[in-house]
Amino acid sequence: xxxxxxxxxxxxxxxxxxxxxxxxxxxxxxxxxxxxxxxxxxxxxxxxxxxxxxxxxxxxxxxxxxxxxxxxxxxxxxxxxxxxxxxxxxxxxxxxxxxxxxxxxxxxxxxxxxxxxxxxxxxxxxxxxxxxxxxxxxxxxxxxxxx
Numbered sequence: 001x002x003x004x005x006x007x008x009x010x011x012x013x014x015x016x017x018x019x020x021x022x023x024x025x026x027x028x029x030x031x032x033x034x035x036x037x038x039x040x041x042x043x044x045x046x047x048x049x050x051x052x053x054x055x056x057x058x059x060x061x062x063x064x065x066x067x068x069x070x071x072x073x074x075x076x077x078x079x080x081x082x083x084x085x086x087x088x089x090x091x092x093x094x095x096x097x098x099x100x101x102x103x104x105x106x107x108x109x110x111x112x113x114x115x116x117x118x119x120x121x122x123x124x125x126x127x128x129x130x131x132x133x134x135x136x137x138x139x140x141x142x143x144x145x146x147x
Contacts, residue, residue, distance in 0.1 A: 001051075002097035003104070004044040004144065006119035008033060009094040013071045015062045022055045026137050027062075029120065037120035042140035044147070101147070108146040118144060 001012060011029045020027040025043045032038050043051050051062070059068045065075070081094055098119060105115045115121070118140060 001047055003100050004047045005041050006098055006101035007041055016060055017062055020055055020062055022052055025141055039120045042144045044144045104147040110143045114143045
């Protein structure tokens with residue numbers, strides 16, 4: 001999920017069902033570490049079945065604890081991330097997934113402007129990119145589906 005969306009862990013954990021537009025294949029990040037992080041994020045075809053299943057759970061938060069509550073970062077990291085990383089013998093941190101997403105998009109020759117729009121790095125954009133570049137959901141989907 002993280003690699004194929006480029007979102008921060010907190011953005012995924014804080015994602016409410018009401019901000020997911022499942023039939024249109026995108027979600028809105030409405031709370032982020034930075035103002036530039038508020039954005040539309042495409043749901044990649046590879047991850048869509050998971051998003052749909054979680055959406056159909058009907059809970060307030062898309063990702064949630066088994067009893068339907070909000071996942072806090074520490075719970076997610078200690079109970080899920082760390083055991084999986086230990087099981088597969090990796091030492092990656094959740095934030096590494098953003099770097100991986102950006103690297104994969106770059107390798108597939110997605111434009112730097114499009115990458116910045118997907119991952120919410122608008123602060124790194126030029127004035128022209130910020131003011132004059134408007135991207136629709138279909139363009140974002142085409143870009144994310146290249147990886």
